[in-house]
Amino acid sequence: MLDIATDGRTWLLTGPRSSYALRLTENDELLHLHWGPRITLADAEYLAARQELPYWPFEAPVDGHEEYPVEGGPRFTRPALSVRTEERRGTEWTFQEYEADGDELRLRFLDDGLRITLHYRMRDDVVERWVTLANEGTTVELLRADSATWTLPRREESWRLSQLHGRWAAESRLARGELTYGEKVIGSRRGHTGHQHLPWVALDTDATEEHGEVYGCALGWSGSWRIAVAQLPDARVQITGGAGYDESGLLRLEAGGTFTTPVFAGLWSDGGHGGASRAWHAYQRAYVIPDADRDRPVLFNSWEATEFDISEEQQRALAERAAAIGVELFVVDDGWFGARTSDRAGLGDWTPNPDRFPEGLKPLADQVHALGMQFGIWVEPEMVNPDSELYRAHPDWAQFQPGRKRTELRNQLVLNLARPDVQEYLWEKLDALLSSAPIDYVKWDFNRCFTDAGWPGEEYPQKLWVEHVHAYYALLDRLRAAHPGVAFESCSGGGGRIDLGVMSRTDQVWTSDNTDPLDRLAIQHGFSHIHPARVMAAWVTDSPNNQLNGRVSSLRFRFVSAMAGVLGVGGDLTRWSDEELAEAREWVELYKEIKPVVQRGDLYRLRPPSGGMSAVQYVHGDEVVVLACLQAQHYGEPLPPLRLRGLDPAAIYECRETGELYRGVVLLHHGLRTGLRGDFDAKVVHLRRM
Ligand code: DGJ
Numbered sequence: 001m002l003d004i005a006t007d008g009r010t011w012l013l014t015g016p017r018s019s020y021a022l023r024l025t026e027n028d029e030l031l032h033l034h035w036g037p038r039i040t041l042a043d044a045e046y047l048a049a050r051q052e053l054p055y056w057p058f059e060a061p062v063d064g065h066e067e068y069p070v071e072g073g074p075r076f077t078r079p080a081l082s083v084r085t086e087e088r089r090g091t092e093w094t095f096q097e098y099e100a101d102g103d104e105l106r107l108r109f110l111d112d113g114l115r116i117t118l119h120y121r122m123r124d125d126v127v128e129r130w131v132t133l134a135n136e137g138t139t140v141e142l143l144r145a146d147s148a149t150w151t152l153p154r155r156e157e158s159w160r161l162s163q164l165h166g167r168w169a170a171e172s173r174l175a176r177g178e179l180t181y182g183e184k185v186i187g188s189r190r191g192h193t194g195h196q197h198l199p200w201v202a203l204d205t206d207a208t209e210e211h212g213e214v215y216g217c218a219l220g221w222s223g224s225w226r227i228a229v230a231q232l233p234d235a236r237v238q239i240t241g242g243a244g245y246d247e248s249g250l251l252r253l254e255a256g257g258t259f260t261t262p263v264f265a266g267l268w269s270d271g272g273h274g275g276a277s278r279a280w281h282a283y284q285r286a287y288v289i290p291d292a293d294r295d296r297p298v299l300f301n302s303w304e305a306t307e308f309d310i311s312e313e314q315q316r317a318l319a320e321r322a323a324a325i326g327v328e329l330f331v332v333d334d335g336w337f338g339a340r341t342s343d344r345a346g347l348g349d350w351t352p353n354p355d356r357f358p359e360g361l362k363p364l365a366d367q368v369h370a371l372g373m374q375f376g377i378w379v380e381p382e383m384v385n386p387d388s389e390l391y392r393a394h395p396d397w398a399q400f401q402p403g404r405k406r407t408e409l410r411n412q413l414v415l416n417l418a419r420p421d422v423q424e425y426l427w428e429k430l431d432a433l434l435s436s437a438p439i440d441y442v443k444w445d446f447n448r449c450f451t452d453a454g455w456p457g458e459e460y461p462q463k464l465w466v467e468h469v470h471a472y473y474a475l476l477d478r479l480r481a482a483h484p485g486v487a488f489e490s491c492s493g494g495g496g497r498i499d500l501g502v503m504s505r506t507d508q509v510w511t512s513d514n515t516d517p518l519d520r521l522a523i524q525h526g527f528s529h530i531h532p533a534r535v536m537a538a539w540v541t542d543s544p545n546n547q548l549n550g551r552v553s554s555l556r557f558r559f560v561s562a563m564a565g566v567l568g569v570g571g572d573l574t575r576w577s578d579e580e581l582a583e584a585r586e587w588v589e590l591y592k593e594i595k596p597v598v599q600r601g602d603l604y605r606l607r608p609p610s611g612g613m614s615a616v617q618y619v620h621g622d623e624v625v626v627l628a629c630l631q632a633q634h635y636g637e638p639l640p641p642l643r644l645r646g647l648d649p650a651a652i653y654e655c656r657e658t659g660e661l662y663r664g665v666v667l668l669h670h671g672l673r674t675g676l677r678g679d680f681d682a683k684v685v686h687l688r689r690m
Helices: 041-050 272-288 312-324 362-370 389-393 420-436 461-482 517-527 555-562 578-600 664-669
Strands: 002-004 010-014 018-024 030-037 081-084 094-101 104-111 114-123 126-135 140-145 148-151 160-165 173-178 182-188 197-204 214-219 225-231 237-243 251-253 258-260 264-269 299-301 329-332 374-379 441-444 487-490 508-510 536-540 566-569 602-607 613-620 623-632 652-655 661-663 679-689
Touching (some): 002 041, 002 094, 010 114, 018 041, 018 114, 018 264, 030 041, 030 264, 114 272, 126 140, 126 148, 126 251, 126 272, 140 237, 173 517, 197 225, 197 237, 197 272, 214 225, 214 237, 214 272, 264 272, 272 602, 299 312, 312 329, 312 362, 329 441, 362 374, 374 420, 420 461, 461 487, 517 536, 517 555, 517 623, 536 555, 555 566, 555 578, 566 578, 578 613, 578 623, 578 679, 652 664
Parallel strands (some): 299 329, 329 374, 374 441, 487 508, 508 536, 536 566
Antiparallel strands (some): 002 010, 010 018, 018 030, 081 140, 094 104, 104 114, 114 126, 126 258, 126 264, 148 237, 160 173, 160 197, 182 225, 197 214, 214 264, 225 237, 602 613, 613 623, 623 679, 652 661, 652 679
């Protein structure tokens, strides 16, 4: 809902539980008024009438209050917009008009020929904000154009900042600490979202998992980015974020040129960190993730089983076993194309390797379908190996700086996707590939960061950072439109490209290359603070873990850990014993039963993974699923019962497995005894309200 004051200068956006208000002063300063519980327009006008901007030597009165601080004039905070023309730098805007369009508010400003439009859209309790810039005058260089600046209310207590940090094989781990004066900056200067930070922050003063106020902000951009959280000298906190890591220049807009920033979404919740996560999940399922009402199938992926050493016969053998344990989607990972027998060759040549798949992929895809599964393949279109047909034909299609060496990481270079000829090549190859065989699923990987992002011959080469992302999105959009039955997974050496931007064009994401079931609990715990189980792919792989740490764990523990997201199997099934395959079949069957609850339900983090027992719970309609994992029991002491959440206290719940009856109020207040013991024990409890 959008309310507008009669003078047309105070606006109020309202969702089911929260409101957001802003106003324009007579000097065309756009000031923040409110972000928090629902208020009325009269409340917003009251706040507007009493807003104080006291004069203080060496400070700017508007600092800490502006919705979108531009560079120039008496402002000392980080500018969200920084532009320059040949003559000057900075912005001095005048307000033109507002447009109200359902739940979307557009505020239009003008500075000479540069039109600046701030967009606000309320989607449930998530405020989406973005900016469009349209140049109608002389050439303007966008040094920086953030999507939004968020302002928090003043509080006596210190703010705490939560972030999701990591690195390869250790993504999305939660860190929480006190915010102090100055700025905390997270981001990526790597050309992709990166493993190092998910583009999300949350701020609270004293929230717990289920109580208290939490402010969250998440950016939808899959290239380099930056979020800066600033505590200003008067303790006010603002959060500014957008595309690009620094101010070295995003784009140059000639007359007629436009740029639309990515969406920077904000959410206020008074339901603690758990309530905030559930609101983020509901928002993504409703507005971001394509076809979120369709549950994702259980998949098998061949990577950890075979790595590059693949053959059609061996994939057929794996497919037979995968089908026998109940897998629904069989994915051939890296190694099926070009001269790709190792990571040294083949990227760029997207046709089946003639020795490995002499008749192409169709015979294998047909067999997989005959086994009752969907068929998927791996690609990494944005890359090229110097040892490839593509690179030999077009060495200038890679990103490079003239006269400098071309840095190879994993023996590969990044293609310059900003070039229309590269875009067209990839479209033709991928379209032909998806037409060549009945392919239902594409795992789209990205295995190295930008290092030599040059574009010889181009007048404004740094635009490739932005244009690469736009071209990647456009290619995905075009492929999805041409092949509507094909689902896409975003992967970047695990979780290196996970954000709201990629989430709006892919069906699930590869959470991490770390498939160790214990490490995964912490990775998944962090991930769940922003993204839902519906997109979080998790595989059961071999024990001892052959990729990372040699850890031995039971099949039970591995399955329960992976069942918290979109279940997959990634072990070498040709080496699993008959007993292991039979047990796996039972777990897969159980997962299929609980899948709608896990993938569509509300998530409650009952206990974080911190050494003993951790547990998550999902509630969907009358159904409840609890996944509990015990790392280690100590002193033989029985584990304290798990107090469930989100249940009807007056209801009776029946355990689907044992038929045992539980009372809602008892589960809420006294808890559920799991019976877990020893090391690496785990359990699934599936209840239904009677
Ligand atoms: C990195 C991915 O994260 C892995 O799952 C696998 O697909 C390899 N790339 C293949 O090269």
